[in-house]
Amino acid sequence: MTTNGPRPEVVRYTAFSDTPDGGNPAGVVLDATALDDSDMLAVAAELGYSESAFLTPPPEGLEGQEGRTYSVRYFSPKAEVPFCGHATVAAAVALAERIGPGKLVFSTRAGVVPVEVTQESGTIRVTLTSVEPHIEEIADADLTEALAALDWPAADLDPAFPPRIAFAGARHLVLAAATRARLADLAYDFARLEALMHRLDLTTVQLVWRETATVFHVRDPFPVGGVVEDPATGAAAAAFGAYVREFGLVPEDAVLTLHQGEDLGRPGRLTVTLRAGDPRVRVGGAGMRIR
Template identity: 85%
Template sequence: MTTKTPRPEVLRYTAFSSTPDGGNPAGIVLDASALDDSDMLAIAHDLGYSESAFLTAPPEGLGGREGRAYGIRYFSPKAEVPFCGHATVATAVALAERTGPGEFVFATRAGTVPVEVTEEGGTFRATLTSVEPYVEETADADVTEALAALGWPAADLDPDFPPRTAFAGARHLVLAAATRERLADLSYDFARLEALMHRLDLTTVQLVWRESATVFHVRDPFPVGGVVEDPATGAAAAAFGAYARELGLVPADAVLTLHQGADLGRPGELTVTLRAGDRRVRVSGTGTRIR
């Protein structure tokens, strides 16, 4: 007779908000060393958050201060994902509350991701640095299929923001709405968009509307994770930063503000920092425990 591994403590934090009712919730297991893939998937499924993070011992040779480097894996309710920005921010905040602010280093499936946590007035803010990003063309037929699944006419796109697939740890299809009203009206064919995303190996579709030169509103359908919409998406924010820079839509040195979650009643704010001479993208935001 075998004894089932006891379920570990699961913390609940939100990222990209300083209040529990904003941003994107994540489950966090600070010691997942005794869990296998099915255990982690079951925990993520039961929580129902867009992703949950599971910490393990760091691989040999991972850089970082002793005791502040970790392996990390991310599971949605349906599957493992290679990288998740909001769960990384939430995990770094949870660790900082226990061991103090400073730098943490996470070994993800997508590569090594350092995170710097600062604290001011009892509020923690985490800044992750992405892996090397890339931006690639998206076939016209695939864009047409995505628009059909979303129920968006092609005329509702912003012509200054051509569709592209962008990566900064995970792949996201970037589509820009011409108006805030178009972005707000999101009711899509779940199964049809999910099928396309699986075929293109997409984690989310990054829907964007530009309010001003450096301020954007974004939404992220996430059917491949079993979630209709992600409330705040750090990985997509990093990918969008790489996209905007490569297409010359923002300067090489820029700080962008992304608002996400308001349409879901969970407002959050993501800061994307671009630096000339460094292709990596920095994404930062506050985080706090839900309960």
């Protein structure tokens, strides 16, 4: 830490679960005004979570209800990321416990993210609205390298889901497994996949398997963040929502359920909502304090 003042208060929350042993844990610093970049990275590294959120006052000119608009930055143990869904949920739950449910506005490096917090029967739920997404093709050589790093034969992919890079605040390579067994068997070359992801500016690889028309199981290798696997990934869920809409794999109006973390023993549930005529994707889930 380079600051000479007291250590920042860090609170810990899990996102996309209503139990403390599920979902994806994140650290939240509700007042990071005294921290510089190296401080925030040091806090994130000490916590060891896939990401942590750092809040400061909003930039000048950003509209929003006073006291409910913030600048937010996200750090993994190894680097800053432009946007993180689960740390957004964690930060919103932390704020709701202090200032009450309602609407929030987060100014992130990816853009402005509206957030809505509700509470029912003691459970706090958060829904974020992504920045405008887009989909990119991936070069054949890069796809071949990704599959080699994962040790996934191309024949194990679901042909209904073409490999693509999807963005809704951060970039994710979407690969669909043909079977649940393929998704469950994840033992990849960490350094090799990390190198490819750095070259393609990817945050995670979004591995998916379709159980029903609207229910998916997902996993997210995250070597660029210094983490083997992310337990619940809101940014990737938003990107995936944009992806399935792009290819007409779900109706224009759809509510999808993504199950993530089961293979890690930290089950989480993410809700992805698509609305006809609105390019932005909504991702929601429960959250709670874990310490």
